[in-house]
Amino acid sequence: MPELLANRELQQYENIPTKVYTTPEEPSALVAQEIADLIRSRQKENRPAVLGLATGSTPKRVYKELRKMHKEEGLSFSNVITFNLDEYYPMEPTQVQSYVRFMNEQLFDHVDIDKNNVHIPDGTLDREKVFDFCNEYEKKIEDAGGLDIQILGIGRTGHIGFNEPGSSKESHTRLVTLDKVTRIDAASDFFEERFVPRTAITMGVGTILSARRIIMMAYGAGKAHIIRRTVEGELSESVPASFLQLHPDATIYLDRDASSELTRFKNPWLVGSVEWTDRMIRSGVIWLCQKLEKPILKLTDEDYTENGLGELITEHGPAYNINIKIFNEVQHTITGWPGGKPNADDSNRPERAQPFPKKVLVFSPHPDDDVISMGGTLLRLIDQGHEVHVAYQTSGNIAVLDEDAVRFADFVRFYALEFDLKGEKAEKILNKIREFLKMKQPGDVDIPELRQIKGLIRRAEARAASHYCGVPDERIHFQNLPFYETGQVQKKPLGEEDIRITRELLDKVQPQQVYAAGDLADPHGTHKVCLEAVMEAIHRSRDESWMKDCYVWLYRGAWHEWEVDQIEMAVPISPDELKRKRRAIFKHQSQKDNVAFPGSDKREFWQRAEDRNRGTADLYDRLGMAEYEAIEAFVRWIPDVKEIG
Numbered sequence: 149m150p151e152l153l154a155n156r157e158l159q160q161y162e163n164i165p166t167k168v169y170t171t172p173e174e175p176s177a178l179v180a181q182e183i184a185d186l187i188r189s190r191q192k193e194n195r196p197a198v199l200g201l202a203t204g205s206t207p208k209r210v211y212k213e214l215r216k217m218h219k220e221e222g223l224s225f226s227n228v229i230t231f232n233l234d235e236y237y238p239m240e241p242t243q244v245q246s247y248v249r250f251m252n253e254q255l256f257d258h259v260d261i262d263k264n265n266v267h268i269p270d271g272t273l274d275r276e277k278v279f280d281f282c283n284e285y286e287k288k289i290e291d292a293g294g295l296d297i298q299i300l301g302i303g304r305t306g307h308i309g310f311n312e313p314g315s316s317k318e319s320h321t322r323l324v325t326l327d328k329v330t331r332i333d334a335a336s337d338f339f340e341e342r343f344v345p346r347t348a349i350t351m352g353v354g355t356i357l358s359a360r361r362i363i364m365m366a367y368g369a370g371k372a373h374i375i376r377r378t379v380e381g382e383l384s385e386s387v388p389a390s391f392l393q394l395h396p397d398a399t400i401y402l403d404r405d406a407s408s409e410l411t412r413f414k415n416p417w418l419v420g421s422v423e424w425t426d427r428m429i430r431s432g433v434i435w436l437c438q439k440l441e442k443p444i445l446k447l448t449d450e451d452y453t454e455n456g457l458g459e460l461i462t463e464h465g466p467a468y469n470i471n472i473k474i475f476n477e478v479q480h481t482i483t484g485w486p487g488g489k490p491n492a493d494d495s496n497r498p499e500r501a502q503p504f505p506k507k508v509l510v511f512s513p514h515p516d517d518d519v520i521s522m523g524g525t526l527l528r529l530i531d532q533g534h535e536v537h538v539a540y541q542t543s544g545n546i547a548v549l550d551e552d553a554v555r556f557a558d559f560v561r562f563y564a565l566e567f568d569l570k571g572e573k574a575e576k577i578l579n580k581i582r583e584f585l586k587m588k589q590p591g592d593v594d595i596p597e598l599r600q601i602k603g604l605i606r607r608a609e610a611r612a613a614s615h616y617c618g619v620p621d622e623r624i625h626f627q628n629l630p631f632y633e634t635g636q637v638q639k640k641p642l643g644e645e646d647i648r649i650t651r652e653l654l655d656k657v658q659p660q661q662v663y664a665a666g667d668l669a670d671p672h673g674t675h676k677v678c679l680e681a682v683m684e685a686i687h688r689s690r691d692e693s694w695m696k697d698c699y700v701w702l703y704r705g706a707w708h709e710w711e712v713d714q715i716e717m718a719v720p721i722s723p724d725e726l727k728r729k730r731r732a733i734f735k736h737q738s739q740k741d742n743v744a745f746p747g748s749d750k751r752e753f754w755q756r757a758e759d760r761n762r763g764t765a766d767l768y769d770r771l772g773m774a775e776y777e778a779i780e781a782f783v784r785w786i787p788d789v790k791e792i793g
Contacts, residue, residue: 161411163393166400168407172367175401180213200298203247211254225261232268233309234350239271244591269349282321298359306387310350317391319352343590362398369405376409431713433474443772444475498717505534509659513678514544515610516736522703523729524721530618537623542632548602613735650685658694666702701782721778
């Protein structure tokens with residue numbers, strides 16, 4: 149598992165040793181091995197190993213590896229003492245969101261650790277006892293000999309533990325008020341923000357920095373911006389994680405996505421010589437345009453040489469030649485014919501002219517991602533006569549509010565009674581749901597009847613939106629991939645059944661075009677698993693005759709757009725088409741006005757989509773391209789040849 153670009157010369161902007169790997173599994177295995185080595189070495193010395201542990205999705209892979217080592221290699225935890233970073237307050241240890249429950253389920257219940265050696269902040273204490281508890285927590289760490297290894301994740305605010313922006317580097321274990329962003333990010337675990345506790349007990353930054361060894365892990369594109377501020381930015385209480393720059397033995401482990409904003413990956417020409425491939429030239433030129441706020445054709449030799457791109461001028465200059473090359477490349481990404489223009493020269497177009505019309509299969513992770521992310525392109529493909537199929541990969545049921553489900557169940561009951569359609573059964577189901585909701589706690593899994601109604605709501609909305617766009621019933625496919633159907637925000641890993649269902653649909657449609665969500669910043673992970681299902685199914689179908697004539701295009705969702713230098717097909721959307729796209733999104737009524745998981749962006753999904761599409765058009769305009777109302781962007785994925793992003 150070689151580290152990506154390990155050359156220290158390329159890391160001159162980085163103030164904390166940072167290691168980057170292709171996938172999260174690689175660094176997680178390394179971290180687990182380091183912990184195991186410490187435990188074993190201390191066992192030989194007849195000494196305890198003192199671990200500071202973290203919760204959340206990031207360390208789960210580490211705990212999985214440790215469980216595996218315990219079971220298969222006999223790794224004993226009998227000499228291990230643990231101190232967890234934090235806990236919500238108030239919080240009962242049996243609640244779904246409790247970090248006590250998390251640690252038991254992920255590690256402690258599966259290994260031979262002495263439960264007397266396990267320490268987690270107590271979320272059940274009376275308020276007046278919290279101060280003394282925190283002081284005692286610090287003393288217990290000290291009495292144990294101090295933390296040997298502290299494991300960390302990082303929040304989008306830059307918090308470590310629950311040390312929110314404003315936390316001092318000298319702070320110790322204490323009760324804190326959670327930042328608004330942190331509570332919004334936690335809302336999915338509690339199903340609504342209003343259920344998220346406003347306070348928590350956390351180790352302080354000073355407590356964390358006292359550990360002899362610190363390991364931070366961060367995975368996914370959603371962490372990329374805060375990682376850059378942590379690693380390359382100045383020391384600041386506004387980014388508590390930046391204080392790790394002061395530690396003599398701290399290391400940050402990242403996957404490729406989380407590292408994407410680091411200078412050595414985003415702007416490598418600033419840290420050393422690079423191989424000036426076509427892709428790298430385009431990235432450098434567009435970066436320069438954005439930095440200087442100049443269109444491509446107005447860049448000069450001096451602009452290049454004075455801003456770290458002198459090597460590019462030396463190898464490929466003068467500026468005029470580079471500018472013309474990149475201008476043409478960017479211009480050629482723009483097409484009003486996303487399915488290919490018939491009877492036209494397609495040598496400089498992103499899509500083939502033939503065959504026409506094409507069979508198109510659009511994969512939508514949730515029942516509204518198709519119209520939110522590529523609604524304008526979807527409408528254009530249908531208007532231009534292509535055979536468009538839409539596959540809704542998951543039911544999306546957990547995103548429906550309880551009150552909406554009750555409202556629809558009540559409608560069914562009254563409808564059945566009105567027309568004498570055995571309304572007693574409908575009433576019985578409604579009463580069962582109401583009784584469940586009286587007892588339901590935040591995070592509880594819905595009963596099957598409630599999940600079914602919520603899924604039916606999303607299905608009816610998706611069908612309405614598809615009909616509005618012009619997709620007939622026989623081309624609407626509801627896959628209900630099993631990985632999603634847990635009733636919780638946390639999903640199962642991709643399974644063989646998910647891949648089988650996806651491959652069967654591909655083989656049935658035999659498309660010449662596939663569209664799939666390449667938005668790996670999805671905070672709940674559903675998009676990532678759905679994309680993995682499509683990619684694996686395509687990989688297994690690569691020898692099929694239809695696959696040899698199929699292009700796969702990736703769109704991005706409501707969280708962010710492709711960078712301009714990555715875009716390979718840009719579809720302009722007219723003002724009228726943007727209105728039609730908006731109306732299609734509005735068909736998803738349960739996701740309008742008051743959604744279950746809005747994230748940190750308070751705009752509704754249609755507003756995010758329009759602002760993003762207009763923003764992409766504006767970027768193209770500022771590069772010197774034609775001025776459009778909006779643009780939807782796509783990147784082509786070539787199986788076994790090209791990675792995402």
